[in-house]
Amino acid sequence: MCGIFGYINYLVERDRGYILKTLVKGLKRLEYRGYDSSGCAVDGDEGEDFIMFKEVGNVSKLEASIKGSNVNKSTKFINHCAISHTRWATHGIPSPINCHPQRSDPHSEFIVVHNGILTNYRELRTVLESRGMVFESETDTECVAKLAKFIYDTTPGVDFTSLAKLVFRELEGAYALLIKSSHYPGEVVATRRGSPLIVGVKSEQKLKVDFVDVEFPEPAEGLPGTPKPTSLHPVFSNPATNGMLRGDKPDLLHRAQSRAFVSGEGVPGPIEYFFASDATPIIEYTKRVMFLEDDDIAHVRDGELHVHRLRREGGGSTTRTIETLEMEIASVMKGNYDHYMIKEICEQPDSLLNTMRGRVNFVNRLVTLGGLESYYDIIRKSRRLIFVACGTSYHSCVAVRPLFEELTNIPVVVELASDFVDRCPSVFRDDTFIFVSQSGETADSLLALQYTLENGALAIGVVNCVGSSISRKTHCGVHINAGPEICVASTKAYTSQYVALVLMALYLSRDSVSRLERRNEIIDGLAEIGEKVQETLHLNAAIKQTAIEQLINKDKMLIIGRGYHYATALEGALKVKEISYTHAEGVLAGELKHGVLALVDNDMPIVMLLPDDYNFPKAWNAFEQVRARGGKPIIITDKKLDNLEGFTIIKVPKTVDCLQGILNVIPFQLLSYWLAVKRGHNVDQPRNLAKSVTVE
Known part of the structure; x- marks a missing residue:
């Protein structure tokens, strides 16, 4: 649910038009995850705020908005960070003001894209409002942007990673986040907890190593020769906040050069990074990816990717491997x-x-x-x-x-x-x-x-x-x-x-x-x-005809199976519901007498699974009960059935009983597909549903 896509180029010249097209293409690859609105942000011209585009509806509307704008698309950038997002509404209706990126203030000093749900956003919002912050959206995400600005304003000299750690420590729930700021041009920080986030790496030069070192924090007290710090934001420790916005002492990070991304001269070379919720928008550009772990903080600056840990505990390995995806672009076309x-x-x-x-x-x-x-x-x-x-x-x-x-x-x-x-x-x-x-x-x-x-x-x-x-x-x-x-x-x-x-x-x-x-x-x-x-699959034409002639005008359906095919009935009913928006119920044949028979008459569309297995006598008995009450079910079977004139029979090949469900489910896949097509539904992205359900 939702999708994040970010693109960073360093020492690789790209114009704004190319960057915007890359964002739109990435969001289109993420459409299948489910969404109701979309947005993106790129750098403005020198001295300007970020340029943001937001639209309710599909990504094509966002693309049209970008094409129709008078933004100078020929402006070139040698170092640039762009972020984008497809939103599935959880807090606030689909609207431009609720679209991501969410901003910290009218000048957009910090902007955020976010997947997931923050469970403590109400408490955060209450505290931030008490500190003078004015909210403009209904989203939980806006709290992150405003919290980042609040910490920045009250913490002179804070670097982006330290600021991000202070922000992320306050968040509860499941999330993946990208944060971009006008105070840290060309940089981005990202984190995840319970929601996926992948980093793609594209470089013409060979990476020196195929991993990134994880930089763990060390308590300041344990570092020799360093002064004992004071709280960066004492107002956060105010007991009036009931422990919220905790005033933890900052950790001192030993920041070394990231070994993977430096050239033989010890400086980063030309490189591009892609942040995404999954691999589908990345593989067009690179197959080299790194999977972030929960509570990792990825920071890109001056061409280097660093991975920090929010806390010392957890995190497993001391490195994050840069892997090669076994995936081709044709597989997602x-x-x-x-x-x-x-x-x-x-x-x-x-x-x-x-x-x-x-x-x-x-x-x-x-x-x-x-x-x-x-x-x-x-x-x-x-x-x-x-x-x-x-x-x-x-x-x-x-x-x-x-x-x-x-x-x-x-x-x-x-x-x-x-x-x-x-x-x-x-x-x-x-x-x-x-x-x-x-x-x-x-x-x-x-x-x-x-x-x-x-x-x-x-x-x-x-x-x-x-x-x-x-x-x-x-x-x-x-x-x-x-x-x-x-x-x-x-x-x-x-x-x-x-x-x-x-x-x-x-x-x-x-x-x-x-x-x-x-x-x-x-x-x-x-x-x-x-x-x-x-x-x-050769039954496709016959199944299409059945869908059009017998089921296209029906708004309900019973699917009855037994044994191995109870699961087939459940899955068939789910497909019909998901794609054709027809209410369908998968029924265990042995439960007919316990209520379902009350629904059976000559107007109720019914599909029955009658496989030639050890349960056939019982399944046939259920068929006779349905027929006796005026039902005229469509039959899916691998058995030759006689004396059934007037019944529609979809005969599938026969295989071993425990594998028959693989064949018997295919007619339901095709049936639901043709019902959806003929009704004009969005087959690949049915309403209100998402491919990856990453929130409760």
């Missing part, structure tokens, strides 16, 4: 497709092969998950396997629950992350938790992960985004390798999660002789799954 969603649906044969590549030996029928190998014995001895996820990821966990129970003989629990966090249930040290998330940044899942780690349980991450918070904070994990997924509604990530979790179940049962035949059957099924997904 639509190509010849009309929408990202249909592109990603059609990519599933390849994405599933990528999930299995290097992990499955189909000849010897062996599954290897190197990321779990060191913890194999611990996992096998677990008291419980507890899956924690949200949305589509939750459905993938429900889909594989029966298989884990069958193959591992370990009790399995599947939890919605938000409910788990609310309940804070008992966690045992011999539990194993499996956190499943496409982005790896889902706020509720991260809170559940923190609770799990505090209670000493083993945590496994199953994510799509390398370097995400879940992948870094868990003990071990499995990347699903589905590739970038831009559409808000998840398609290929769901099926890749499904396959990755099936591989995990197979891996954990590798020593079970009694289950060898079953394991071999599943591995043989996986060998053919890509071809069968491709075959299922």
